[in-house]
Amino acid sequence: MYSIVIPHYNCIVGLESLILSIPARSEIEIIIVDDNSNCSVENIIDEFSNHNIFIYTNDSGVKGAGACRNIGLNAASGKYVLFADSDDYFVDNAFDSIDCCKGDEDIVFFKATSFCVKSGGLSDRHTKYCDIVDQYILKKDKSILYDFVVPWGKLYNRRFLVDNSIYFDEVIASNDVMFSMRSCWKSREIKVVPETIYCVTRDKGTLTTTFSKEVLSSRYFVELSKIDFIFKNKIKAKKSSAAALVYNYFNVMSFKVILDASKLLIYGKICFFPIKYIVSPLELLKTVRYKKMLKK
Structure with missing residues (x-):
């Protein structure tokens, strides 16, 4: 029923924490796409033998998260698709909330929280998107369609993405912006709910803190x-x-x-x-x- 697509690059510890946050259920498939890391991810399958894990490798060199997400999306078989980053994780009872909110909508928007690895406390990476969700629930503010540009915190109908040929840009940064723009532009029905399902982390060296x-x-x-x-x-x-x-x-x-x-x-x-x-x-x-x- 669910396909969780995870791009990975040299973040084994984070990847393990992410998988631990995903229930070991038969209807959940975890698709890891490794972007030619310096470390092997194959042992993950043995380590989490109760999970349905499938590992793919981006054979064309290090191409970034966009290319990996596209490979994972093409490999997905679930009715619904979730995108997660290997240094993030799902909050407790996230999939109980997802189970209750899934339907025939093209996209379901959820809330997220965030964590700062350096300080060990709450980060602010989630606040913008929580505010956007609140504004839609309170005022039906349609800016959620074009301001909620990140792929996490959303449940996608896989058939909707495939039928409309919606894929990520294969660029080094901001690969998700046009994916979100195109998917929301094509969507005919969405749902927005206040439940929190995802925790995004902030750490040094990530693209969100890199300004090269x-x-x-x-x-x-x-x-x-x-x-x-x-x-x-x-x-x-x-x-x-x-x-x-x-x-x-x-x-x-x-x-x-x-x-x-x-x-x-x-x-x-x-x-x-x-x-x-x-x-x-x-x-x-x-x-x-x-x-x-x-x-x-």
């Missing part, structure tokens, strides 16, 4: 893809801003960022400062005029 030129460049080009996708499909989402692009990426992309930002501003794909937009500049202008009328 290669990582930031990858994030930059994914950001441009996201901007084009939102504009092309007239999605009611937050516009990126020129100020944020220059601030976040000038050090790695130099004057190219200023040039790209200028072009995007001219075509109306981004704004100078972050704002919510409706569908078109004309409708936004109408809203501004209406507010002025109310003040008179």
